[in-house]
Amino acid sequence: MSGMELQGLSLIGAQRGAPGGAEFTAFDPVSAEDLPLTFHSASVADAQRATALASTAAPVLAALDGRQRGAFLSSIAAHLESGRAEFEHWVPLETGLPSARASGELSRTIAQLRLFAGWVEEGSWVDARIEHGDPTRTPLARPDLRSMLRALGPVVVFGASNFPLAFSVAGGDSASAWAAGCPVIVKAHPAHPASSERAGLAIRAAIKQCGLPEGTFSLLFDASQAIGSALLRDSQVRAVAFTGSRRGGRALLDIAAARPDPIPVYAEMGSVNPVFVMPQALAARGDAIAAQLHASATQGVGQFCTNPGVMVVPHGVVGDAWVVKLAGLFAGTPVGSMLTRPIAESYLEGIQRLASSAGVRCLHVKAASATGGVPSLFEVDSDLFLSDPTLHEEVFGPCSLIVRSQDLTDSLDIARSLPGQLTATVIADSGDYTASSVLLEVLQEKAGRVLMNGVPTGVEVSHAMVHGGPWPAATAPLTGSVGTAAMLRFCRRVCWQDVPDALLPAALQESNPAELLRLVDGQWRR
Amino acid sequence: MSGMELQGLSLIGAQRGAPGGAEFTAFDPVSAEDLPLTFHSASVADAQRATALASTAAPVLAALDGRQRGAFLSSIAAHLESGRAEFEHWVPLETGLPSARASGELSRTIAQLRLFAGWVEEGSWVDARIEHGDPTRTPLARPDLRSMLRALGPVVVFGASNFPLAFSVAGGDSASAWAAGCPVIVKAHPAHPASSERAGLAIRAAIKQCGLPEGTFSLLFDASQAIGSALLRDSQVRAVAFTGSRRGGRALLDIAAARPDPIPVYAEMGSVNPVFVMPQALAARGDAIAAQLHASATQGVGQFCTNPGVMVVPHGVVGDAWVVKLAGLFAGTPVGSMLTRPIAESYLEGIQRLASSAGVRCLHVKAASATGGVPSLFEVDSDLFLSDPTLHEEVFGPCSLIVRSQDLTDSLDIARSLPGQLTATVIADSGDYTASSVLLEVLQEKAGRVLMNGVPTGVEVSHAMVHGGPWPAATAPLTGSVGTAAMLRFCRRVCWQDVPDALLPAALQESNPAELLRLVDGQWRR
Numbered sequence A, B: 001m002s003g004m005e006l007q008g009l010s011l012i013g014a015q016r017g018a019p020g021g022a023e024f025t026a027f028d029p030v031s032a033e034d035l036p037l038t039f040h041s042a043s044v045a046d047a048q049r050a051t052a053l054a055s056t057a058a059p060v061l062a063a064l065d066g067r068q069r070g071a072f073l074s075s076i077a078a079h080l081e082s083g084r085a086e087f088e089h090w091v092p093l094e095t096g097l098p099s100a101r102a103s104g105e106l107s108r109t110i111a112q113l114r115l116f117a118g119w120v121e122e123g124s125w126v127d128a129r130i131e132h133g134d135p136t137r138t139p140l141a142r143p144d145l146r147s148m149l150r151a152l153g154p155v156v157v158f159g160a161s162n163f164p165l166a167f168s169v170a171g172g173d174s175a176s177a178w179a180a181g182c183p184v185i186v187k188a189h190p191a192h193p194a195s196s197e198r199a200g201l202a203i204r205a206a207i208k209q210c211g212l213p214e215g216t217f218s219l220l221f222d223a224s225q226a227i228g229s230a231l232l233r234d235s236q237v238r239a240v241a242f243t244g245s246r247r248g249g250r251a252l253l254d255i256a257a258a259r260p261d262p263i264p265v266y267a268e269m270g271s272v273n274p275v276f277v278m279p280q281a282l283a284a285r286g287d288a289i290a291a292q293l294h295a296s297a298t299q300g301v302g303q304f305c306t307n308p309g310v311m312v313v314p315h316g317v318v319g320d321a322w323v324v325k326l327a328g329l330f331a332g333t334p335v336g337s338m339l340t341r342p343i344a345e346s347y348l349e350g351i352q353r354l355a356s357s358a359g360v361r362c363l364h365v366k367a368a369s370a371t372g373g374v375p376s377l378f379e380v381d382s383d384l385f386l387s388d389p390t391l392h393e394e395v396f397g398p399c400s401l402i403v404r405s406q407d408l409t410d411s412l413d414i415a416r417s418l419p420g421q422l423t424a425t426v427i428a429d430s431g432d433y434t435a436s437s438v439l440l441e442v443l444q445e446k447a448g449r450v451l452m453n454g455v456p457t458g459v460e461v462s463h464a465m466v467h468g469g470p471w472p473a474a475t476a477p478l479t480g481s482v483g484t485a486a487m488l489r490f491c492r493r494v495c496w497q498d499v500p501d502a503l504l505p506a507a508l509q510e511s512n513p514a515e516l517l518r519l520v521d522g523q524w525r526r
Helices: A044-063 A066-082 A084-095 A099-122 A172-180 A193-210 A226-233 A246-257 A279-302 A317-331 A341-355 A382-387 A408-417 A430-446 A484-490 B044-063 B066-082 B084-095 B099-122 B172-180 B193-210 B226-233 B246-257 B279-302 B317-331 B341-355 B382-387 B408-417 B430-446 B484-490
Strands: A023-028 A033-040 A129-131 A145-151 A155-158 A184-187 A217-220 A239-243 A265-268 A275-277 A310-314 A361-365 A376-381 A399-405 A421-427 A447-452 A491-497 A518-520 A523-525 B023-028 B033-040 B129-131 B145-151 B155-158 B184-187 B217-220 B239-243 B265-268 B275-277 B310-314 B361-365 B376-381 B399-405 B421-427 B447-452 B491-497 B518-520 B523-525
Touching: A023 A084, A023 A193, A033 A193, A044 A145, A044 A184, A044 A217, A044 A226, A044 B430, A066 A084, A066 A099, A066 A172, A066 A193, A084 A099, A084 A193, A099 A172, A099 A484, A155 A172, A155 A226, A172 A184, A172 A239, A172 A484, A184 A226, A193 A217, A226 A246, A239 A246, A239 A484, A246 A265, A246 B246, A275 A279, A279 A310, A279 A317, A279 A399, A279 A421, A279 A430, A310 A317, A317 A361, A317 A376, A317 A399, A341 A361, A341 A376, A341 A399, A376 A382, A382 A399, A382 A408, A399 A408, A408 A430, A421 A430, A430 A447, A430 B044, A484 A491, B023 B084, B023 B193, B033 B193, B044 B145, B044 B184, B044 B217, B044 B226, B066 B084, B066 B099, B066 B172, B066 B193, B084 B099, B084 B193, B099 B172, B099 B484, B155 B172, B155 B226, B172 B184, B172 B239, B172 B484, B184 B226, B193 B217, B226 B246, B239 B246, B239 B484, B246 B265, B275 B279, B275 B408, B279 B310, B279 B317, B279 B399, B279 B421, B279 B430, B310 B317, B317 B361, B317 B376, B317 B399, B341 B361, B341 B376, B341 B399, B376 B382, B382 B399, B382 B408, B399 B408, B408 B430, B421 B430, B430 B447, B484 B491
Parallel strands: A129 A518, A155 A184, A155 A239, A184 A217, A239 A265, A275 A310, A275 A421, A310 A399, A376 A399, A421 A447, A447 B491, A491 B447, B129 B518, B155 B184, B155 B239, B184 B217, B239 B265, B275 B310, B275 B421, B310 B399, B376 B399, B421 B447
Antiparallel strands: A023 A033, A129 A145, A145 A491, A361 A376, A518 A523, B023 B033, B129 B145, B145 B491, B361 B376, B518 B523
16 A cells, blocks of 8 residues: 555545545546546534644744755655656546646646745745844944744645646645745645645655654645635634635635734736737738747637737738638637536636627637637727726636737727736837837736746746736735745744844854855845 | 925825815824814815826836935935924924934934935845746746836825824835835824924925926825725725724725725734743842833833733742832833823723723722823733733733733743734843743744843834734734835736846846846846
8 A cells, every 4th residue: 555545535634534525526527427536525623623733733834944844845746756647647537638738737846846945945035134233322222133034824725726736736835835834724626636635645745754743734625615715714824825716816815804813815816918919020920929829828728827818919901811810720729628617617608708799709719619618719999998898807718809909009008908917928029129118118017927929828937937916817916826936925024133042043043054145234145 | 485384285296285174283182282283184086186196106116226216215314304393393292202202203214214225225125036048948948037026006104193203104104115116195194294294395305306206205184084095995006004003904904805906904003012021030130120111111101012011920929029119110100191182092991991800900000191191000810811812902001911920831821822913022031041942932923023131112123123913913924014124015026028138127137237136047146
């Protein structure tokens, strides 16, 4: 027995949740058939046990040094790698994603954990600041002050539907919370429970290997929303991370804001990710741009938060021909299976809404399908787009709306009319740079990430990445949910005043044992 | 005409608000008489004009380089200094604070602006992160990614009642927002309108001197809560800063959370700031400790957010004698005038609540006074303190509650029972260090700042300070409201992907023109 057998039961610290809750099955969205594995919803008592264990584990994790935290993250990575064959079995079955995607996403998830491991092992991320005291200062002696970032406490992570590994149980939210020193309780997404349980077992093995407290991690299954809601209201939970719909994120935010002690909800809720195609670029290399945007808009059946849902294209004959070209590419795209039935239904509603909007032209909409992601392309004039905010809303799936712009002024108005975005892209040649510069000025106020001559899909996991943005793309634009900057979500700053060196955290001790980069008396130095 | 004449009208950018709104007067809390200066409440139209101007100014301020932002902050400092005689006239009249305090607080406010000026002139605070692309990477080319912190947009600041300069119009919240590159709209506290207007005129002079857009700053007077509420709901406002009561902070938070686009409210709401006096220290230097804590608890008529409202003192004869000693010091303290009538009334309610709590012993409570801050000392056994959360609530004023602890376990239970705190202090000699170490482990989870052998009053303005803490001390424990770390409240992170060097902000350009410390391909370097 490897200890990695799936049982369909929640993981509450080192224990299993009891059977008896509402059952649900893993489901194959391609065949539309149940898979032979039943999952049992956790009870509220399970959730309470998970938060109590997390609360006990919290100070232990907060006190781990960078090397210990890094070892834990690396151990999770290694245990995920050991399960590669199982993930490559379960992920395609549960999600309909191709096995190359499952394999690539697993590699991404592992690389993500290793990035965080290296970052916390180096350790300077705690932003240590030291000011030596001055007993001779008048009228008052200056105290010795030392502050740094510290773990916030138990974090609840909601697994995302569209990334069964990278934004799920051992994904970026969990990795950044553990890196910051926080215990994690994951509410598994019911669309991929087997993949979730398998990832959970890898994490549990890492906890055992590293000798960490069992409350470092729990995984809760639930067919309903009761457990998520109970976790949000639990007084021991200090923050929440979520990737999903705006409606879902808003609901979580409202629950958290109504607590006697409000807590932050870091929700990434998607956006239309506008792409502005500039005239010179369009004239010089329209075919290549069409191919690039078509691939970005339809890959993975369009099920990415950064999918380009709005393309702003110049008015006129060159633009007209380009739109026909792009429509042809959409027409030649096979219908893919969507991740879940609710996503497919919601997508169908979205394209029907666009198709029935007066003034919106259907360039390519195949016959509707109950579960398939039919690639869909629409077109609208800028004046209508500017006057109808419903056209600014994301249709999650392989759907794009082309907005025909009269000129730069029109494009600027379109940019200004948009709500907060995860990304905004400008496709430009050097002859477009002056206009692009003006456009970027507006777009950088609207989006967490601005791109030139690339596509918004493909979110690099790194220190410099921002995957977030102003409302409604996300709830807190100081950070995003991808890369090491995401750790700030799960930290608090604490200051120690005149505390003897031996009682200080190592990161703040005078000898700087880990050789961190620190701000000492106003100067950054190691 | 110096342009610095007080008119009792709001400052809406470069204009004055119109008279006609509800009038209120500056008020002398010592004589309980109106001062000969009438103020006119702003209209909702004034507030809308202020936010529209701020919205226009926002991209201009966001684009200023560090040198320009520093020059503005330094210019405000210089214009405040020019008004020193007027502040020394108005602040004591409006607040009852002694003139030495007014002068000291002005110096603190000026030093605070200069600290931020130096910080943004150096510029590395933007946390620039650069990762060079790699076109040869497979399966996908690695993009060039560059991210940094950027200004969030218009910020509303509510002036505090208890610091007419340092936490008011040109105080720490405003300074940190301007430093981050945000326009500021201040809702003046009605308890010190003349000081507020004079500070506003200094800021306006600095805006003119530096050639900044008028929307960089507006100041709104209001006798009611209507303008504050309108500002919170205004779609152009991106964040709110507040220092005051828990009830006030909670009300703002609830309004902001209910917006269609929720925004953060950074509220600092005070706490009881527990001080744990350890046995060896008590035995060795009880008299000195009593003098130190008495001074901290009663200075400024106890009207500090960091006032030590709970003192945990060992059970037994040494502790008994110390308590008598401290009560004697309280008895010898003159009654001071409180800042405002509502504060005095609330203080009176607070001490009456303690005095009437079964099991709470009154050690020194003078006859009640409608406007005076009567120094008040109470005592309670730990079991009662642990069982009654109302005893954990702040009584804003010169009031302390002594909790008698049986032993270290008891002190730890007391520490664990407390809600979030701005500060927590341990008074210890070397013989107490082992116990203190255990206690600090608990306290650093509870407070934004932990101290040894000092007093919590006196908040240093610096890079390492934290003036904040877990709920209900504050709303967002990642930062505080004092010192340069406070700037994070008003920032968002933005990433530029594959954007040509010439179109990037200077802080991210390859040549690093300002020689910032940046994270380049995972290494910190200039």
